[in-house]
Amino acid sequence: MEKRNGSSIRRRILGRRLRELRELAGYTLESAAPALDASVSRLSRIETGQQKADVHLVKSMLDLFDAGGDHWTELLALAREAGQRGWYRAYGLGDNSYVGYETEATQVLEYALGFVPGLLQVPDYSRALYDASPMRRTAAEREREVEVRTIRQRRLHSEDDPLRLAAILDDAALRNPVGGRETHCAQLAHLHTAAELPTVTLQVLPAGQGAHPALASGFMVLRFGDLGEPDMAYAEHALGATLLEKEPEVTLARLKFDQLRTLALAPVESRELIRRVAGEL
Known part of the structure; x- marks a missing residue:
């Protein structure tokens, strides 16, 4: 680990x-x-x-x-x-990269708008997203990024250094067949299994919500627990990503996440919805 x-x-x-x-x-x-x-x-x-x-x-x-x-x-x-040197340096990532920060975090709060959170993706789903990205990658670069994502996911299963994930997933992401039908089915099956991990709390924001606090984009809040470091927020968008560290901005991100929690289905209901969507394929 x-x-x-x-x-x-x-x-x-x-x-x-x-x-x-x-x-x-x-x-x-x-x-x-x-x-x-x-x-x-x-x-x-x-x-x-x-x-x-x-x-x-x-x-x-x-x-x-x-x-x-x-x-x-x-x-x-x-x-x-x-x-x-952090483990991620061997993959060309710096200490100030998102992965560098997540490596130190004890909890991630994530709202995923258009796709499954990286910590919950199966490899072929990740590959399909990388292939669709405007950032050009060689096959070797893509595989390196998939490997980094796989390494990050191990902490969800770790007993010595666990990472807790509270994820809210938009309903549309469940129905979007990223990578084709086979990959889509595998991804939904993995989501249903991962949602039962003690380190994972997964909720689905059902369709038909109308306007809600995070229509513009997904975002993450990183918490550092025993290290005593202030929370930070991170948002990915079509043109890149933004790291937010000022307390008012981070407080707003936490507030938006709490509001989304109240709108989302409970974890048990969310797993049942995932199961139903998978059964429709």
Whole structure:
């Protein structure tokens, strides 16, 4: 199982903790920098998670800020984790990619408007979506992306590092035969099975809702649980994707998701609808 490390989330947490220790010790960036033989800009980038901090510098900072004991052990371990390469780097993805953030998350809230969420897709369904995308891919690139998606899905089955998924799926996505009839049937069967996982809560937003809070596009909210990092929102659209981190924007995303939950069928009813749609094929 791929470990939760290497993304910018770990750097952000480390930077925030180091900033808190610096301020508690009474140092400004300007007074700390010469004592650490570092530039003010470098320390600032470390504190905001934009730059990695090597273990030796972190040790010097802990010494300067007189932070021993638990702080010493915890932050050195965090610095080492933040310096490791995330598993996704081998696939050409960076720490600031969506996958980099999801790797650190403990829960994903997702509303999927036109297609099944990536964490619940079967490989042939993913292939059909990639083939239909305006972004040109070689066969090898497509297979690499399918493999990344498969690796991400493993956390739904993990006991050591589970990822919880609360997904709301638009009714139209159930009926859209992405990849043809055989793939469509396999995808619906997989959805019905995945909905029974203890890590997955799946609801279907039935047709005929009229105007509702998320007609424009699907979106996701990532939550980081034990890491203590603020939630972030992510929205994919026809021209790309947008990462949202400002609290008002993330709060709005959570509010929209909660509103959709009240409009969607309950999980048991949603599984029954999936079963009925599959039976009509």
